[in-house]
Amino acid sequence: MSNRSIELDDRLYSYLLSASLRETAVQADLRQVTREHRQARMQVSPEQGQFMALLVQLLGARKTLEIGVFTGYRALAVAMALPEDGRMVACDVNEDDCAIARSYWEKANVAHKIDLRIAPALDTLNELIATGESGTFDFSFIDADKSNYDNYYEKSLQLLRPGGLIAVDNTLWYGRVADPDVQDKRTNRIRALNEKVRDDERVTMSLLPVGDGLLLVRKR
Numbered sequence: 652m653s654n655r656s657i658e659l660d661d662r663l664y665s666y667l668l669s670a671s672l673r674e675t676a677v678q679a680d681l682r683q684v685t686r687e688h689r690q691a692r693m694q695v696s697p698e699q700g701q702f703m704a705l706l707v708q709l710l711g712a713r714k715t716l717e718i719g720v721f722t723g724y725r726a727l728a729v730a731m732a733l734p735e736d737g738r739m740v741a742c743d744v745n746e747d748d749c750a751i752a753r754s755y756w757e758k759a760n761v762a763h764k765i766d767l768r769i770a771p772a773l774d775t776l777n778e779l780i781a782t783g784e785s786g787t788f789d790f791s792f793i794d795a796d797k798s799n800y801d802n803y804y805e806k807s808l809q810l811l812r813p814g815g816l817i818a819v820d821n822t823l824w825y826g827r828v829a830d831p832d833v834q835d836k837r838t839n840r841i842r843a844l845n846e847k848v849r850d851d852e853r854v855t856m857s858l859l860p861v862g863d864g865l866l867l868v869r870k871r
């Protein structure tokens with residue numbers, strides 16, 4: 652007997668999806684197309700996308716950040732959950748991936764909610780701060796280059812309103828964070844951020860074994 656999270660074998664995972672997944676045809680198509688992508692493992696799991704949509708609605712979010720778009724599945728789920736006048740600033744550097752994302756946002760009629768900035772995310776975040784948008788965002792999802800995770804965390808914290816939420820993906824990093832023999836730069840950056848957030852008095856937080864590790868952080 653263990654109190655830790657249940658292990659999801661293939662059968663149980665299939666059950667979870669069949670018992671809970673609400674996915675539109677456009678979302679299912681995008682997921683299918685992304686499965687063929689050479690970096691398909693960067694694809695967010697559909698139940699995680701659905702969970703983000705739920706969080707965004709719980710927050711009553713109108714303004715969100717998406718740091719790391721890839722082919723846009725999670726942004727699509729979040730944008731669908733935003734009110735009609737909601738706005739997302741989405742950051743990514745890869746034009747080809749963003750072209751896929753944009754075409755599916757258009758098919759789902761949410762493209763007007765998404766302000767896509769194809770540039771280094773740090774530049775976009777600094778620009779938002781410079782133009783006076785600090786303290787105005789409700790939600791930020793961080794899922795881009797791991798070497799900048801700490802920067803994305805700090806900038807998100809600045810851009811969020813009190814009570815706003817940051818979600819950070821890959822914080823269990825395929826299990827590597829727990830292996831002391833793994834000492835590469837990206838793994839160490841993720842470890843450092845996890846420890847920093849645990850001790851950060853500016854926030855309340857929870858690290859969940861969802862997907863590849865989902866760190867949820869609420870700004871006080």
Ligand code: CA
Nearest residue numbers: 693794820821
């Ligand atoms: Ca990820």
